[in-house]
Amino acid sequence: MSVTNRKGLDYWLPKLVLSPTIAITVIFIYGFVIWTAVLSFTRSRILPQYEFVGFEQYVRLFANDRWLGAMSNLLIFGVLFIAICLIVGLVLAILLDQNIRAEGALRTIYLYPMALSFIVTGTVWKWLLNPTVGIERFMISLGWESFVFDWIVNPQMAIYTIVIAGVWQASGFVMAIFLAGLRGIDTSIIKAAQLDGASLFSVYTRIIIPSMRPVFFSAFIMLAHIAIKSFDLIIALTGGGPGNSTDVPAIFMYQFSFQRGQLGMGAASAIVMLMTVLAILVPYLYSELRTPKNG
Amino acid sequence: MAELKIENVNKSFGETHILKGINLDIPDGEFVILVGPSGCGKSTLLNCVAGLEEVTSGAIRLGDKDMTRVAPKDRDIAMVFQSYALYPNMNVYKNIAFGLEIRKMPKAEIQAEVSRVAKLLQIEHMLDRKPSQLSGGQRQRVAMGRALARRPQIYLFDEPLSNLDAKLRVEMRTEMKKLHQRLATTIVYVTHDQIEAMTLADRIAVMKDGIVQQFGTPQEVYDDPANIFVAGFMGSPSMNFLECEVSRVDDGFAVEVVSEAQSYLLPVDPNQADLSGYEGKRVILGIRPEQITHVMPHVAEQPFVTKVTVKIEVVEPTGADTLVLARINDQECECRVHPTESGQPGEMMDMLFNMSKAVFFDPKTEDRL
Numbered sequence: 001m002s003v004t005n006r007k008g009l010d011y012w013l014p015k016l017v018l019s020p021t022i023a024i025t026v027i028f029i030y031g032f033v034i035w036t037a038v039l040s041f042t043r044s045r046i047l048p049q050y051e052f053v054g055f056e057q058y059v060r061l062f063a064n065d066r067w068l069g070a071m072s073n074l075l076i077f078g079v080l081f082i083a084i085c086l087i088v089g090l091v092l093a094i095l096l097d098q099n100i101r102a103e104g105a106l107r108t109i110y111l112y113p114m115a116l117s118f119i120v121t122g123t124v125w126k127w128l129l130n131p132t133v134g135i136e137r138f139m140i141s142l143g144w145e146s147f148v149f150d151w152i153v154n155p156q157m158a159i160y161t162i163v164i165a166g167v168w169q170a171s172g173f174v175m176a177i178f179l180a181g182l183r184g185i186d187t188s189i190i191k192a193a194q195l196d197g198a199s200l201f202s203v204y205t206r207i208i209i210p211s212m213r214p215v216f217f218s219a220f221i222m223l224a225h226i227a228i229k230s231f232d233l234i235i236a237l238t239g240g241g242p243g244n245s246t247d248v249p250a251i252f253m254y255q256f257s258f259q260r261g262q263l264g265m266g267a268a269s270a271i272v273m274l275m276t277v278l279a280i281l282v283p284y285l286y287s288e289l290r291t292p293k294n295g
Numbered sequence: 296m297a298e299l300k301i302e303n304v305n306k307s308f309g310e311t312h313i314l315k316g317i318n319l320d321i322p323d324g325e326f327v328i329l330v331g332p333s334g335c336g337k338s339t340l341l342n343c344v345a346g347l348e349e350v351t352s353g354a355i356r357l358g359d360k361d362m363t364r365v366a367p368k369d370r371d372i373a374m375v376f377q378s379y380a381l382y383p384n385m386n387v388y389k390n391i392a393f394g395l396e397i398r399k400m401p402k403a404e405i406q407a408e409v410s411r412v413a414k415l416l417q418i419e420h421m422l423d424r425k426p427s428q429l430s431g432g433q434r435q436r437v438a439m440g441r442a443l444a445r446r447p448q449i450y451l452f453d454e455p456l457s458n459l460d461a462k463l464r465v466e467m468r469t470e471m472k473k474l475h476q477r478l479a480t481t482i483v484y485v486t487h488d489q490i491e492a493m494t495l496a497d498r499i500a501v502m503k504d505g506i507v508q509q510f511g512t513p514q515e516v517y518d519d520p521a522n523i524f525v526a527g528f529m530g531s532p533s534m535n536f537l538e539c540e541v542s543r544v545d546d547g548f549a550v551e552v553v554s555e556a557q558s559y560l561l562p563v564d565p566n567q568a569d570l571s572g573y574e575g576k577r578v579i580l581g582i583r584p585e586q587i588t589h590v591m592p593h594v595a596e597q598p599f600v601t602k603v604t605v606k607i608e609v610v611e612p613t614g615a616d617t618l619v620l621a622r623i624n625d626q627e628c629e630c631r632v633h634p635t636e637s638g639q640p641g642e643m644m645d646m647l648f649n650m651s652k653a654v655f656f657d658p659k660t661e662d663r664l
Contacts, residue, residue, distance in 0.1 A: 188376040188377070188378050188380035189381075189382060191342075191345075191367075191376070192374065192376060192382075192441075193382070193393070194347065194368060195347075195368065195372065195373065195394075196393055196394035196397055196441075196445075197368035198368075198393070202397070207385075211382070211384040213384075
């Protein structure tokens with residue numbers, strides 16, 4: 001028996017291979033999160049500086065009308081985006097689950113928007129929604145002279161165009177999640193419910209959908225963090241306009257930090273966004289990791 | 296309660312013909328088991344009776360009503376599935392009550408019915424648990440409870456015990472039999488396990504390739520199999536099939552077997568088969584392992600018993616008996632002997648072939664002679 005204490009290549013190689021990734025993650029994710037948090041407590045303007053002012057940046061942030069507008073836009077966008085995506089995704093998944101022909105092809109078609117970058121989605125929808133070249137123009141050219149669809153230039157309605165584009169992009173993905181959930185349900189449950197006398201509608205509303213709670217939860221989490229972090233879609237679609245009518249926290253953060261020389265307040269808004277995401281994610285991760293299997 | 300008539304039922308999925316003219320008459324209160332290898336169409340037939348699959352042609356009658364085109368929920372049938380198919384989001388109480396709620400039964404009656412069923416199946420203490428918190432055996436009971444609660448005319452069971460471990464399966468088997476004796480309702484039960492079929496059934500329908508090969512009581516199916524398939528499928532270890540030549544002896548017939556270059560003539564019981572057309576031809580002798588035993592004086596004196604010396608190839612002790620594999624007519628042949636009488640592999644051993652229950656098959660059609 002010769003067990004040497006010398007640690008050979010077998011011992012060091014995995015650590016060696018992983019260390020660059022770990023270093024990068026620690027510095028560029030956690031390091032910068034901490035740096036941002038530190039900056040949010042300073043008087044930084046264009047460049048970072050370290051004169052600490054406590055929560056003053058946060059106080060200024062929540063006194064700022066543009067920030068409050070951005071938060072309320074996020075609320076409208078987030079609620080509608082998540083709700084409509086869940087409904088559309090669920091309906092599509094249930095329809096696709098009826099043993100239809102060419103299901104694979106249809107699934108791919110619905111899933112494809114997810115493969116596009118939000119920038120592309122935003123640009124395409126910008127053209128479609130543009131009153132002078134898009135849908136409105138098309139309807140008028142068909143002879144419907146009075147047709148008006150100018151939400152994108154209407155400050156009251158512009159936020160809803162973002163909902164439309166966002167739903168178009170993400171609902172196929174939600175459908176795929178729900179479809180996977182539906183496929184996981186034992187078909188004999190449906191048969192049993194039929195024998196019990198339940199109509200197809202009540203099979204879904206009383207048994208299948210309630211038993212997909214974990215799936216709803218996962219979909220909600222994914223949509224929620226897309227909504228909170230949404231930036232590129234809005235930049236491409238409306239650029240935050242008209243005026244500030246489609247401002248959201250991510251745009252606010254970008255503009256204040258890098259365009260208006262308000263690095264401290266930008267950092268404060270970034271930390272508020274991080275806290276919002278964490279407020280949603282932490283309970284989720286907690287429940288996912290804590291509860292064992294819950295069939 | 297009603298009798299179930301399955302009349303000339305055919306079922307095809309596209310080009311594949313699954314059920315080929317099934318006819319079964321199941322009287323009220325009978326426990327019928329459909330048994331066969333996987334892919335024989337037994338589950339499809341059960342689904343057709345339940346209405347979950349539409350029959351391609353033929354009729355399904357319940358009592359005097361034609362149910363062929365009736366929706367599953369209006370057939371007054373309850374089914375227990377292999378996977379139990381409990382509703383995962385509902386607790387046990389809700390699972391049992393669901394069918395009653397859908398049928399708009401008043402709340403108080405539902406409550407009474409659920410507690411009756413729960414008491415019957417001894418699941419009262421777990422009414423507020425979710426299916427995920429139950430063991431396999433408990434889920435099985437809940438699934439049965441759900442079927443019992445509706446008091447249907449017929450119960451259908453689709454391999455209900457196959458997901459349980461061996462010990463629990465035997466327990467539930469006994470319980471299922473007790474339950475049937477108490478309820479006396481018609482039950483159609485699908486299984487691939489021939490022991491389950493033998494122990495539970497009033498009558499067994501042995502199926503293969505979408506055709507009912509034989510429909511009879513367990514003893515009939517065991518002793519008088521209609522063809523080689525039924526003979527081989529029922530019974531474990533399965534029947535020995537030895538191809539041998541028929542010859543005429545004194546006042547009857549005998550078949551010739553060869554063991555270790557020694558030839559023996561086994562007399563044929565005329566009650567078992569009339570081999571008059573087969574003199575000089577080859578037939579397949581079907582003889583169960585328990586009819587080939589070690590030498591016992593009281594058996595040796597019986598008619599149609601012959602002593603054959605065989606060479607032991609393999610010995611398989613099962614505890615109660617030991618199975619001895621020998622080579623006869625250059626085919627494997629299993630014999631069942633008392634553990635203390637068994638020799639070692641390679642040794643010679645005397646065996647008594649009791650032909651009073653032997654059966655014979657045509658080598659071409661594989662049908663019983």
